[in-house]
Structures are given as C-alpha cells and as structure tokens.
Amino acid sequence: MMEKLQEILTSTKGITHHHWPILQHEIPVITISGTSDGPTLMISGLLHQDELIGPAVFDKLLNGQFNPKPLKGNIVILPIVSTYQVGLWRGFEYFHDAASATEREKLKGGKKIVNANRFFPGKPEGEWMEKFSYEITENFIKNADVVLDFHNCRLIDGCFAACSNSHEESIALANSMGMDFIDLQNDSSMFSQTMYLQASKINKTALLLEFPGYQEQSCESSTDRAYNSLLNAMKFLKMIPGELKPQPSTFFKREEKAESIISEDYGHFSSRVKNGQTCQKGDILGVLRNLNDFTISKKFIAPFSGACASIGPSNGYSIIKPGDEIATYKKYYTLNEVLK
Numbered sequence: 001m002m003e004k005l006q007e008i009l010t011s012t013k014g015i016t017h018h019h020w021p022i023l024q025h026e027i028p029v030i031t032i033s034g035t036s037d038g039p040t041l042m043i044s045g046l047l048h049q050d051e052l053i054g055p056a057v058f059d060k061l062l063n064g065q066f067n068p069k070p071l072k073g074n075i076v077i078l079p080i081v082s083t084y085q086v087g088l089w090r091g092f093e094y095f096h097d098a099a100s101a102t103e104r105e106k107l108k109g110g111k112k113i114v115n116a117n118r119f120f121p122g123k124p125e126g127e128w129m130e131k132f133s134y135e136i137t138e139n140f141i142k143n144a145d146v147v148l149d150f151h152n153c154r155l156i157d158g159c160f161a162a163c164s165n166s167h168e169e170s171i172a173l174a175n176s177m178g179m180d181f182i183d184l185q186n187d188s189s190m191f192s193q194t195m196y197l198q199a200s201k202i203n204k205t206a207l208l209l210e211f212p213g214y215q216e217q218s219c220e221s222s223t224d225r226a227y228n229s230l231l232n233a234m235k236f237l238k239m240i241p242g243e244l245k246p247q248p249s250t251f252f253k254r255e256e257k258a259e260s261i262i263s264e265d266y267g268h269f270s271s272r273v274k275n276g277q278t279c280q281k282g283d284i285l286g287v288l289r290n291l292n293d294f295t296i297s298k299k300f301i302a303p304f305s306g307a308c309a310s311i312g313p314s315n316g317y318s319i320i321k322p323g324d325e326i327a328t329y330k331k332y333y334t335l336n337e338v339l340k
C-alpha cells in the first residue's frame, strides 16, 4: 500500500484525480506532484460529515488560482475522507451502494453515526471504523511528512489550530499559519485517537485546523481564511515561494481550565476583542446594551492577563439572557514560552 501512493507521486506531474479503493468502498484522492523535491503534504476534509470547509478550500487549489508549477514536493488531497458517512448522513444509500446492510447498521450505530475521528491509527482487523482508519493511516498518513486535517467549529470559536504540545515541528508550523490561536494538547487533554494526535505520535508534523461555520452555512470568509492559512503553511514548508508575515501567535494549554464569563442581565452583546487577541487585566472584552434604550448597561472586563478562546453567545444569537455565557477566557502563552 505504501508503494502505490509513492509510485503515483513519482510517475505523475501536476494534478491527477484518483478513485481510491478502501475496504469495499472508494474515496476521492487528488495528487499534485511538484517538479522538484520537497515534503509530501496530506490535506484532508470531511472526516466529520457536516464540516464542509475542507472540500471548499481544496476546490480553490484545483480551480486554477493555485499554480502547481513552482511546487516543491507533493500535495495529497483527501477532500471527502468519510465518503461513506457523508452518504449515510445525507440519507443517500451511500454513493456507490457498496456497503453490506450489516456494515450500514454498524456505522449508523442504530441512529447516530459514529465519530470518525476517534479510531486512529486503526487496526487491520476489528470494527469497520477501525479498519477504515487503518487504511487511511497506512495508505496516506505514513506516506506524508505533514498532515493538515480541516474541520469546522462554532462561529464563536474563531480560526484555530490544535497540535501535540510535545511536537515542536507541529507547533512551529501552526505558529506560521496566521490562526487566531493554537490549542496545545497533551496525552490526556483530548481524545487521543484523533488523526492528528496519532500522526504526531509517528513523528508526522500534524495539525487539526478549525474554522467557523458549521454544516451547510456558506461561509466565504472562513474559506478564504482557511485557504490563506494553507498557503502560509506551504510557504513555511518551502513548498511554494513567498514571504511569510511574522505573526505572533497566542497559545492556550488545553488542560488549563478556561474562565467562563456569564451575563447576569438581558441585553444585546457586542464583542470588543477577537478570539486569541491578548488582553491585559481590565481591558473591555465586550459590552451589553440595554434592550430599552440601547445604552451600554454592562462592560465585561478581562479578569487577568489572557485571551478569549471563544467570544459571543454559544448559539450565535447576540440578544442574550441572564446566565448566558458570553466568553471563555484563558491564560495564554507565547511561542518562546511553549518551546522552552
């Protein structure tokens, strides 16, 4: 299996589309082979069936605005990792109708589709999802130097990367991409069987990338932001030419609890800071406007030196009621502090 992708990458030039068999299914795989040596970058999307940023960004790589001629190394694109789950979720009888009834039931787990990002690195024998994850690991992750897995988060979460706190190359890459903040994970702070954490365990530079705009909301600004982050990553990896603007990043440690900032009143909330923007104690994070005359009735103040991991009410609706959380606020770290 290892050989097959390598063979494609060495024998083709430019963009080629493939229909890749996995178990008794197929997933789309696109390779962009550069004209000179460099790293192999794997980018994946739709591992979670309702997070559409991946294919939206990868379309931009393929629609003519990205010039593959100066590319050093290779890009391997998996735009729809969970073709099977996407089909089930949309109520299609899977795109190619290749699954047995038993497997459909297993994947659906009764009603709920399982979380496809909880089975890595997978196993050659076992549950369907374990075998599927094993195939992704063996065919693609092991053949890549860098793995970027694209996801969507809530509108209030901003654009952020997550990576292992013990993998310096991953931290340095995340720092180059212009994200709002970087969420550092240790072995116990998140589900460890995710694609990116398992990839970093076999010494791949690996990031989970989150961009706002769940499900089928058209979120053009998120797509542009994600595409620019991807170009930044390729510049940092020296795969494409171009200057990187220095972008001091805000780092959070996932295991450190965030302070929840709650409104005690009704009102209209407006933020005064962005996700990951560093604040001093006393800075105004946001204001509440009275619903009677729209005057400011409350200022939410930074309780200590830190930054917002999320800012705004969780349902995105800015008319809020007593008890609504309007921000989560954390201590932050600089690149130098996390690398020492």
Ligand SMILES: [Zn+2]
Residues within 6 Å of the ligand: 048, 051, 151, 152
């Ligand atoms: Zn996701």
